[in-house]
Amino acid sequence: MLKIGEYTFKSRLFLGTGKFPDFEVQKEAVEVSETEILTFAVRRMNIYQPDQPNFLEMLDLEKYKLLPNTAGASTVEEAVRIARLARASNLCDMIKVEVIADQKTLLPDPIATLEATRILVKEGFTVLPYTSDDPVLARKLWEAGAHAIMPGGSPIGSGQGLLNPLYLKFIIEECPVPVIIDAGIGSPKDVVEAMELGADGVLLNTAVSRAKDPVKMAEAMKHAVIAGRLGYEAGRILKREMASPSSPTEGLLK
Numbered sequence: 001m002l003k004i005g006e007y008t009f010k011s012r013l014f015l016g017t018g019k020f021p022d023f024e025v026q027k028e029a030v031e032v033s034e035t036e037i038l039t040f041a042v043r044r045m046n047i048y049q050p051d052q053p054n055f056l057e058m059l060d061l062e063k064y065k066l067l068p069n070t071a072g073a074s075t076v077e078e079a080v081r082i083a084r085l086a087r088a089s090n091l092c093d094m095i096k097v098e099v100i101a102d103q104k105t106l107l108p109d110p111i112a113t114l115e116a117t118r119i120l121v122k123e124g125f126t127v128l129p130y131t132s133d134d135p136v137l138a139r140k141l142w143e144a145g146a147h148a149i150m151p152g153g154s155p156i157g158s159g160q161g162l163l164n165p166l167y168l169k170f171i172i173e174e175c176p177v178p179v180i181i182d183a184g185i186g187s188p189k190d191v192v193e194a195m196e197l198g199a200d201g202v203l204l205n206t207a208v209s210r211a212k213d214p215v216k217m218a219e220a221m222k223h224a225v226i227a228g229r230l231g232y233e234a235g236r237i238l239k240r241e242m243a244s245p246s247s248p249t250e251g252l253l254k
């Protein structure tokens, strides 16, 4: 079971809801993934235009915990305002803090992310900051009270997988709260790698929504999370340079 703040989840797959070809495919992909946590940009919601179509209306919201995110924010003030707006709209008190510093790399602003995290923790939110793979910053975030840390595998939407598994491992080993690898996942192989490193979960969007068959990919990601977690818990063998026969020959009659 995955525990974040006061919430408990069976699934360790967090699914983003952007860029699906249409609502039907999105609904099917979400269902088949068996995710329990859906993230979406508050700015993308039609909070101001309730008459406009809204993908949340397609889903059985009893089955999912919503994780609004502050995508689109580039300052502390914007991120905090978006989080408050999400809570005031009864979306959820969990918030993924995303403060983007650079439009080319979509890398997060470390200082603003830390500051927004401090403010939102004090206001009683369950806070999950999206961060880079910097272990020092990750420490500062959980010291500030973040309920989970979400380091990026590689730039958002790039599908490059885990560029710095060593630093991600440092974060995972030190962090006393769950670590969710967020962004840059390209295929189920990347998910297995993240989970085998010991990540508590993965958050992905583009790899599913832009796959040739998003529904099939959502199912593949579900299995990858389970396989990677099982592999981590089972404990892999050590890598060795030399071969070692699968059927030991010692003790056999000559």
Ligand SMILES: CC(=O)[C@@H](O)[C@H](O)COP(=O)(O)O
Pocket: 015, 016, 017, 018, 039, 040, 069, 071, 155, 156, 157, 158, 159, 182, 183, 184, 185, 203, 204, 205, 206, 207
């Ligand atoms: C949906 C969301 O929160 C994204 O900002 C997230 O970081 C996913 O990134 P990918 O699209 O690379 O999976």
